Amino acid sequence: MKISEDKSITHKSNYHHGDLRQSLLDATRLMIREGGVEAVSLRKLADRVGVSRTAAYHYFKDKNILLCTLAEEGFYLWQNKIENISLGDDYKNLLPAARYRAFIYWYLTYAMENSEYYDLMFGRAIWKQKTATDSLKKIAYEVFQKHVEMTKICQQEGILPIAEDSLRLAQVSWGTLHGLARLLIDGIYTEGNHLDDMCDCAANILMQNGKIK
Amino acid sequence: MKISEDKSITHKSNYHHGDLRQSLLDATRLMIREGGVEAVSLRKLADRVGVSRTAAYHYFKDKNILLCTLAEEGFYLWQNKIENISLGDDYKNLLPAARYRAFIYWYLTYAMENSEYYDLMFGRAIWKQKTATDSLKKIAYEVFQKHVEMTKICQQEGILPIAEDSLRLAQVSWGTLHGLARLLIDGIYTEGNHLDDMCDCAANILMQNGKIK
DNA sequence: CAACCAATCTTGACAGTGTCAAATTCTGTT
DNA sequence: AACAGAATTTGACACTGTCAAGATTGGTTG
Structure with a gap:
């Protein structure tokens, strides 16, 4: 309950992120730098950019x-x-x-x-x-x-x-x-x-x- | 039901594998050769050697x-x-x-x-x-x-x-x-x-x- | 022979993961 | 104002590594 409410509130403003594609690329770069290629996780990536798990799939197959x-x-x-x-x-x-x-x-x-x-x-x-x-x-x-x-x-x-x-x-x-x-x-x-x-x-x-x- | 029965039957004879440690190493080598380091999965590895998921943990932390x-x-x-x-x-x-x-x-x-x-x-x-x-x-x-x-x-x-x-x-x-x-x-x-x-x-x-x- | 021990292996469980399909929400156009 | 299509989310599934607890075994002792 609370959780889903929080999420909807958090995400509502992010529905159009602006430049999600590049943001994802940049954040990925950061993740690699921090923990190597192996540390790249699409879900953590989404978290970091402030977007939901599968958002990246709209830009990258x-x-x-x-x-x-x-x-x-x-x-x-x-x-x-x-x-x-x-x-x-x-x-x-x-x-x-x-x-x-x-x-x-x-x-x-x-x-x-x-x-x-x-x-x-x-x-x-x-x-x-x-x-x-x-x-x-x-x-x-x-x-x-x-x-x-x-x-x-x-x-x-x-x-x-x-x-x-x-x-x-x-x-x-x-x-x-x-x-x-x-x-x-x-x-x-x-x-x-x-x-x-x-x-x-x-x-x-x-x-x-x-x-x- | 059937599945668990099958498994117990399959594994019963493997309880003491003999040289599991080396078998694991060899099988890992094969997996890497076939699909690269990234394709190594402990579970598939276990399957291949004919042993259960976590058996490897006895030899490798x-x-x-x-x-x-x-x-x-x-x-x-x-x-x-x-x-x-x-x-x-x-x-x-x-x-x-x-x-x-x-x-x-x-x-x-x-x-x-x-x-x-x-x-x-x-x-x-x-x-x-x-x-x-x-x-x-x-x-x-x-x-x-x-x-x-x-x-x-x-x-x-x-x-x-x-x-x-x-x-x-x-x-x-x-x-x-x-x-x-x-x-x-x-x-x-x-x-x-x-x-x-x-x-x-x-x-x-x-x-x-x-x-x- | 029986009983036990330690080594060996399995099951159950949990949190992460990538990815698909189906909703939902938003933006711009008519 | 309504709708189309793009952008994003939710739900779901199969797969992963790993931990804790249980089951099975062979060898050693009494």
């Missing part, structure tokens, strides 16, 4: 679709980041090698500062099986293509070995970035780490210690 | 403990693998560079062939938060220490750059392996891949194309 949508957001954010960075004069005026090092730095920084996105973008849960949305696959593919192009340019600039196949080189370099990101995010074997030193080391290795020209 | 135990198994298996490999004459007689390449090959092969272990060993679910068992942390740490030692030796042998800090170099090289393993397991950006070529490329990059001596 599935829990999975919700997470895929969020992952997409993550890819777009990253896409914007690298676009902004590469347009900046600070970045443009750097020598190729320094630019490559900066890219590594931004990649790892993005992964750490937006770990809730990063986990969705490359967490197994979404990629394995056929759970990934088509639009998610598309943007992810685009982002990787950009990385391949960048790799090619670096090869032509002489900071990456020209002998290697571009695609494979892109896979290896991206693998390195991804592996380091995971190490940093999960805190495995990385106690007392200095991000800068790790970037230096990774850049040195990938660029062959600058011994190629 | 938690679902989490079960998964941690399995992850440990994975580390021990890997430890054995590298021990066997490094004792073999085939391996011993290789030149340092070829040995390093072989190590990469075995790492990626292990990850792909035992992806259910690998996901547990380095999947976020276990490492994030304080869910990891002490014994799991211990064996994981040991395994990484071994990698650091190997890195040092490689530096002394001249196939890895001596100028870099060993720990950081170990992090980067391990990051590369881990990143590639994830790419291969999840099938991201790796359609039509030849494992051998990827190993070659990774080895070339990490070893500076053999230009150091």
Whole structure:
């Protein structure tokens, strides 16, 4: 009795929330940040946004679709980041090698500062099986293509070995970035780490210690 | 009525299962392989082993403990693998560079062939938060220490750059392996891949194309 | 042999979870 | 003012992890 009365009172004003869709996405991000992807519960999510259990189903067919949508957001954010960075004069005026090092730095920084996105973008849960949305696959593919192009340019600039196949080189370099990101995010074997030193080391290795020209 | 009768009949003979503990671990492995870590359900697990819902709780305090135990198994298996490999004459007689390449090959092969272990060993679910068992942390740490030692030796042998800090170099090289393993397991950006070529490329990059001596 | 003990396993129960179908409530248009 | 359709809620179901209490067993003792 009392409970149902309370609820109706509470919800009456929320019947049209305004921007529930985005609110749900934002709240999900928060939940992931607090307790990891596994801690996301549609019901707690609804509670947090001040809406009833199944309200989210009007905007997202599935829990999975919700997470895929969020992952997409993550890819777009990253896409914007690298676009902004590469347009900046600070970045443009750097020598190729320094630019490559900066890219590594931004990649790892993005992964750490937006770990809730990063986990969705490359967490197994979404990629394995056929759970990934088509639009998610598309943007992810685009982002990787950009990385391949960048790799090619670096090869032509002489900071990456020209002998290697571009695609494979892109896979290896991206693998390195991804592996380091995971190490940093999960805190495995990385106690007392200095991000800068790790970037230096990774850049040195990938660029062959600058011994190629 | 019928149901409860059936159940009592079914279970009566299973009251002492024999090696329930290991059966549970094995069945869990299978479930992970089939549907990923997320598809592991203690109840389905119990069904599969032919035992009642909560039987597992006698051997594992938690679902989490079960998964941690399995992850440990994975580390021990890997430890054995590298021990066997490094004792073999085939391996011993290789030149340092070829040995390093072989190590990469075995790492990626292990990850792909035992992806259910690998996901547990380095999947976020276990490492994030304080869910990891002490014994799991211990064996994981040991395994990484071994990698650091190997890195040092490689530096002394001249196939890895001596100028870099060993720990950081170990992090980067391990990051590369881990990143590639994830790419291969999840099938991201790796359609039509030849494992051998990827190993070659990774080895070339990490070893500076053999230009150091 | 009987009786007991401790290990092993089961049943019952509860709070959470994702999701569907059917109501309910609201907003804008005619 | 009435209605259409969008937005949200309630009810319901099957499934999950886990706890507490009970049932079953094999091995050990008297």
